[in-house]
Amino acid sequence: MRLRILSADERLQEAQGKTTMALFGPSGAGKTTLLKTLPTEETVCLDLEAGLKSVQDWRGDSLPIRRFADAVDIACLIGGANPAAQPDEHFSEAHHAHLRAQHPELAARLDAKRIVFVDSITDLTRQAMAWAKTRPEALSERTGKPDTRGAYGLLAREVIGLLKHLQHAPGRTVIFVGILEKVVDDMNRVSWQPQMEGGKAARELPGIVDQVLTLSLFRQDTDQDGAVSWQHDAEKGHARRLVCQSGNPWGLPAKDRSGKLALTEPADLGALLTKINQTLKG
Template identity: 70%
Template sequence: MPLRIVTADERLSAAANKTTMALFGPSGVGKTTLVKTLPHETTLCVDLEAGMKSVQDWPGDSIPIRCFEDAIDLACLIGGVNPAADPNGYFSAAHHQHLVAAHPDLVRLLAGKSIVFLDSITDLTRQAMAWAKTRPEAFSDRTGKPDTRGAYGLMAREVIGLLKHLQHAPGKSLIMVGILERVTDDLGRVSWQPQMEGGKAGRELPGIVDQVVSMALFSRDAQGAPVHDPERGTERRLVCRTANSFGLPAKDRSGRLDETEPPDLAALLRKINLAPRS
């Protein structure tokens, strides 16, 4: 692969055109409906959980994915060729060429999309785990019996590899939706964690993406400030900063977001990718 210098102007242009985001929220908070806040002409919804009922009137395009092998193929078409891939492996030139020849209509569709809305990463890890359990790495070399640790390790590697490949998709923003679950430890302390199969993929995900956002329900105090109120809150907000006062997962590499933002992904992307002042 030839080495090349990326100029500051090129880097700024690329940054203004794509963002990778992980968006987590409790079940039923309305994560999927956020796709309606994105431009439908240029947004593709990758439906991994058969959860389009709440947005059945959304006029955009969606692709249902029911197995991990299909998720890998779609990621290859979206992200293109990985020059570092095994020549006979996933995301290689041979893999990509085969898919381009087999799915010309899909190639034309993807060419007009600049945003990929993946719903959900929780279900992606579940599909990946089901796939991993069938692979040779999921069985003990000594006894031939199932090896759970081997399956979890393989699942994590392949999911992270798929997400990193999507991260490098030229000119496409990636928004990955996932479930946020409330966890109470033995001392009664409450924390909020992304719900994913295994722990490795969940730990590595924040380092892959530009932004981590939590969607939650809020009420207002006497001064009008938002108060995290998951039981009785009626106002949906996006929590965007790492050091937030609500203890929710978040990260903002852009440095342009407030602690909370309105539940509008198009507005959020515009704010993140605001052109720098000259």
């Protein structure tokens, strides 16, 4: 039995260095460039989309990942062993011990990182779908032909399992980056949704992470009384801002579990994490 009661001080100390975020924005919004606002030595970028061209001058470590199986292994090294997993399952103690024995230098480098920047969850689900299509679950038992429903079901289970494993990574801040897609329905109504393979993982992600942020463009307006406000203008805005609160007037994905962030914040993840952690001290 591994259960133990945490005191308030222990709980706050554990939360101090641990936040999970989902960060969405349209293609080209500059999501990856936010790496530059994070502490270089403490951050590792899991590069699933070969998309680091925009941050060539960033001096931090990155880890290219091209297969979903590799993403699972890296998640196991980062998140540690799941005591609930069976020995033959992903993230089990046996899986974790095997990886650390096979890749001691990689494990040591990852152990030194406090922030994990996953770029991107969109490509993670694409890799997962490519993997799922090769599995027996993606074939019909009756006909032996490809079964799309089986592939999507497997994708959802495996991706959600990986996300939840990283959610529990001890002492780590994990930032999942994804593409935000603009959808216009038949009534010409606009909505925004994460671009991910399969709907289940996209629906469950906001419940897994502490914070959901949308990076978009804004313009600054001043009313007749001199009050300044930020207005969303995704096409002609001049300033990048992070939308942080649900129920925002623009219908953008957002959630602030800390309850301490403004409706929008400057596009600086380092400052945002500092603000969240400072509030935890109080």
